[in-house]
Amino acid sequence: MGRRPGHPLTDGYLSVRFKPSSSLFPVVQKLYRDLLQIEARVESSGGGKPAAIAASREALETALRNLGFSSYRDFMHTAFESEIRSREALVLQKRAAAPASTAEASVTSSAHLPALRLVQSCQDALARLDRLFHLLDITSLNDRIRSKSASVTSLSGSTQMLSLNGSIETEQLGATASGLGTVMDWLQESSKDISQGCDQLAAQLSAVTDEIKSVVFEISSAKLQIEMTTCFATELLHLDLAASSAMPPGAIQNLYSSSRRAVDRALTGLAAIHKDLRSLDNAQDSMRKNIRALHLIYLKGRMEMAAVASERLGIIFDNLKQQLDETDENVETLESMIDQLENELLSGVALSSPIVQAVAAIDPGPA
Numbered sequence: 001m002g003r004r005p006g007h008p009l010t011d012g013y014l015s016v017r018f019k020p021s022s023s024l025f026p027v028v029q030k031l032y033r034d035l036l037q038i039e040a041r042v043e044s045s046g047g048g049k050p051a052a053i054a055a056s057r058e059a060l061e062t063a064l065r066n067l068g069f070s071s072y073r074d075f076m077h078t079a080f081e082s083e084i085r086s087r088e089a090l091v092l093q094k095r096a097a098a099p100a101s102t103a104e105a106s107v108t109s110s111a112h113l114p115a116l117r118l119v120q121s122c123q124d125a126l127a128r129l130d131r132l133f134h135l136l137d138i139t140s141l142n143d144r145i146r147s148k149s150a151s152v153t154s155l156s157g158s159t160q161m162l163s164l165n166g167s168i169e170t171e172q173l174g175a176t177a178s179g180l181g182t183v184m185d186w187l188q189e190s191s192k193d194i195s196q197g198c199d200q201l202a203a204q205l206s207a208v209t210d211e212i213k214s215v216v217f218e219i220s221s222a223k224l225q226i227e228m229t230t231c232f233a234t235e236l237l238h239l240d241l242a243a244s245s246a247m248p249p250g251a252i253q254n255l256y257s258s259s260r261r262a263v264d265r266a267l268t269g270l271a272a273i274h275k276d277l278r279s280l281d282n283a284q285d286s287m288r289k290n291i292r293a294l295h296l297i298y299l300k301g302r303m304e305m306a307a308v309a310s311e312r313l314g315i316i317f318d319n320l321k322q323q324l325d326e327t328d329e330n331v332e333t334l335e336s337m338i339d340q341l342e343n344e345l346l347s348g349v350a351l352s353s354p355i356v357q358a359v360a361a362i363d364p365g366p367a
Contacts, residue, residue, distance in 0.1 A: 016224050016225055016228050016255075018083075018087060018224070020083055021083065021086045021087060021090055022079070022082040022083045022085070022086035023082070023086075024078075024079050024082050024083070025083075027067070028079070031060070031063055034059070034063070035056045035059060035060055036056075038052070038055050038056050038059050039052040039053065039055070039056045040052075042055045042056075060072070074210070074213070076217070077213040077214065077216070077217045078213065080217055080220050080221075081213070081216050081217065081220055084133075084220040084223065084224070085137075112236070112237050114364075115233045115234075115236040115237050116233075116237060118229070118230075118233040118252070118362065118364055119230055119233045119234055119237070121358070121361045121362045122226050122227075122229050122230040122233065122362055123230065124358050124361065125226055125355070125358040125359045125361070125362055126223060126226055126227065126230070127358075128351065128354055128355045128358045129219055129222060129223050129226070129263070129355060129358075129359075130223070131351055132219060132266075132270075132348050132351045132355065133216065133219050133220070133223065135344055135347060135348050135351070136212055136215060136216050136219070136344070136345075136348060138209075138212060138341060138344065141337060141340060141341060141344075142205070142209050142341075144337055145205060145334065145337045145338060145341065146202070146205070148330055148333055148334040148337065149198055149201060149202050149205070149334060150198075151330045152194070152198050152287075152327060152330045152331055152334060153194075153195055153198040153199070153202075155323050155326055155327045155330065156191045156192075156194040156195040156198065156327070157191075157195060158323055159187065159191040159194075159294070159320065159323055159324075159327075160188055160191040160192065160195075162187075162316050162319055162320050162323070163184045163185075163187035163188040163191060164184075164188065165316055166180070166183075166184040166187070166313060166316045166317075167181060167184040167185070167188070169310060169312050169313050169316065170184060170313070173308060173310060176307070176308060177304075177308050177310070177313075179304040179307075180301060180304045180305065180308060180313065183297060183300055183301040183304055184301075186297045186300075187294070187297050187298075187301070187320075190290060190293050190294045190297055191294070193290045193293070194287065194290045194291065194294065194327075197283065197286050197287040197290050198287070200283050200286070201280070201283040201284065201287060204276075204279050204280050204283050205280070205338075207276065207279075208273055208276055208277075208280065208341075211269055211272065211273045211276065212273060212345075214269050215266045215269040215270050215273070216266075218262045218263070218265045218266035218269065219262070219263075219266045221259075221262040222259040222260075222262035222263045222266065222359075225255050225256075225258050225259035225262065226255075226259050226359075226362065228255055229252055229255045229256055229259065229362065232251060232252050232255070233252065252364050253364055253365075256362050256363060256364055259359065259362075260359055260360075260362075260363075263355060263356070263359050267352045267355065267356065270345070270348055270349055270352065271349065271352070273345055274345060274346065274349050277342050277345065280338060280342070284335055284338065287331065288331075291327060291328065291331060294324060294327075295324060298317070298320055298321065298324060301317060301320075302317060305317060
């Protein structure tokens with residue numbers, strides 16, 4: 001992960017790397033080989049380098065869509081988070097197998113105290129960032145929300161079909177069922193409103209999810225850079241003062257500056273998500289209103305049924321009642337899961353101030 005443009009080091013660049021270990025890594029390796037073959041094939045057939053790159057990029061975008069990613073940015077955010085979580089699991093396993101010695105044991109003189117304080121500050125900041133990082137692990141919850149939203153949309157589609165069948169039946173009954181014909185029209189329109197409401201809610205959830213991924217990406221970046229700062233500071237604790245002069249000038253300060261900018265971007269994004277939750281609430285309010293309207297239409301239809309003798313319409317209304325009950329249950333579950341998502345995001349916002357303070361405490365001072 002290279003330095004961002006506009007913040008170069010005087011003698012090169014800063015790169016923080018780690019060994020990939022997630023389940024996505026073999027997928028990326030194969031994809032990379034396939035893209036190289038595409039580029040080689042285009043060039044060998046007489047196409048230039050630009051044409052080879054264009055063909056490779058098109059193939060990459062197609063492959064990512066087939067893997068379920070909406071864009072390269074979506075893939076990048078998912079892959080980085082996946083790698084960080086996989087790496088953390090491996091690190092915990094190694095620590096459990098062979099606990100590392102503490103940095104305090106390496107302090108031999110007061111000259112090492114600044115490095116020790118830096119290690120402790122980094123560890124405190126990482127602990128606070130870890131809380132937010134794990135709090136925003138909403139992949140499973142988001143998948144369940146999407147599934148439940150799709151269930152509500154599916155039921156509204158079934159309701160539209162029932163209303164269409166009911167309209168056909170009332171037309172055959174003639175003037176005696178004119179009131180029911182109006183009810184069926186209302187029923188169909190209300191079902192469409194629910195379907196549109198589900199689409200609106202899904203769009204809002206998708207936007208919030210993308211923003212959460214961006215926040216997690218920045219947190220992951222900051223965590224990695226602060227870990228490297230800890231490594232540098234720990235090395236200083238093990239070196240004598242003469243040997244420590246070999247440390248690249250400004251390395252720790254640049255790592256700190258970069259990690260702090262990543263934290264600032266993450267917390268700014270988190271605050272923006274907090275504001276966007278109002279759109280989610282509005283979408284839920286609209287859906288509740290449409291569900292209530294559907295219930296009233298159903299009751300009106302049952303009243304009109306009293307003047308009409310039709311077994312088929314009776315079956316249609318029985319099926320409609322069953323679908324209304326399923327819709328109520330699914331919407332209640334959906335709202336509960338969205339409330340859980342909102343509560344977790346609000347908890348994340350509450351962590352912002354302590355995180356800012358902890359990261360500011362790392363500041364090693366002028367390079």
